[in-house]
Amino acid sequence: MVKWLAAFLGYMIFRLPGAVMGFLLGSFYDMMKDDKGNRSFNQRSSRTVTPADFEMHLISLCAIVIKADGSVNQTELNYVRQYFVSTYGKERANNIFRTFNTVIKDREISAQRVASYLKQRLRYEVRLQLLHFLFAIAxxxxxxxxAEIEKIKEIAGYLQVNYRDFESIMAMFVKSADNAYKILEVEQSASNDEVKKAYRTMVKKYHPDKVITEDEAIKKGAEEKFKEVQRAYEDIQKERGF
Known part of the structure; x- marks a missing residue:
């Protein structure tokens, strides 16, 4: 199926973020070919949606992050372009980016409109992986x-992602003194018992066995997140000596 090929190609080029986005895009194409695709993770829309609609909303979301600093960052743009080439092939990717250059690049894009569109069509765990992808672009x-953090934070709000989940994902890309605590979603002032409790909660939340899905990309996302949780807990253990 298209989604598995797209996920594989995305993973080979961009590892986990690429796999998730490849699976996301491929699933959308599979849904277009099979109206009875009940196994797709995209929710049904009340109106007809074409693959081109979806592509434009996705590239628009990427553009919002790329332009967050006030100009188009060529390195970030190349990152997204390379991903689209790996997913669609050079010709189709060029067509998408031609639209980006002639329409999206110089226009104000409504983050609320774009994110709301995607929120209605993606499960929560996929929205979390979408934030991973946006941080990877940034x-x-x-x-x-x-500025990029604030823009992704705004998008996360429109995607209705829990703020603690947003901070946890951000901590994987933006290093700080309390990084490990943010990943565990606990305050730095928390007691050892509270840290241990937070760790147990995160294990239950992100353990791969707890993520019931047939989507391989989502499973890989859970595994990566679980590893980050374990590393964060080990860092706090070393810091506090327990």
Whole structure:
């Protein structure tokens, strides 16, 4: 099926974020070919939606992040272009980016409208992986700026992603003194018992065995997140000596 091929190609080029986005895009194409595709993770829309609609909303969301600093960052743009080439092939990717250059690049894009469109069609765990992808774009030039963080935070709000989940994902891309605590979704002032409780809660939330899905990309996302949770807990253990 298209989604598995897209996920594989995306993973080979961009590892986990690419696999998730490849699976997301491929599933949308599969849904277009089979109106009875009940196994698709995209929710049904009340109106007809074409693959081109979806592509434009996705590239628009990427553009919002790329332009967050006030200009188009070429390194970040190349990151997205390379991903689209790996997913669609050079000719189709060029057509998509031609639209980007002639329409999207110089226009104000409504983050609320674009994110709301995607929110209605994606499960929560896929929206979390979408945030991973946006942070990966922001960090393509080596660092995530304050403006990019604020823009992705805004998008996360429109996607109805829990703020603690947003902070946890951000902590994987933006290093800080309390990084491990943010990943565990607990305050730095928390007691050892509270840290242990938070760790147990995150294990239950993100353990791969707890993520009931047939989507391989989502399973890989859960595994990566679980590893980050384990690393964060180990860092706090070393810091506190328990």
């Amino acid at each position: 960090k393509a030039d080596g660092a995530v700026s304050k």
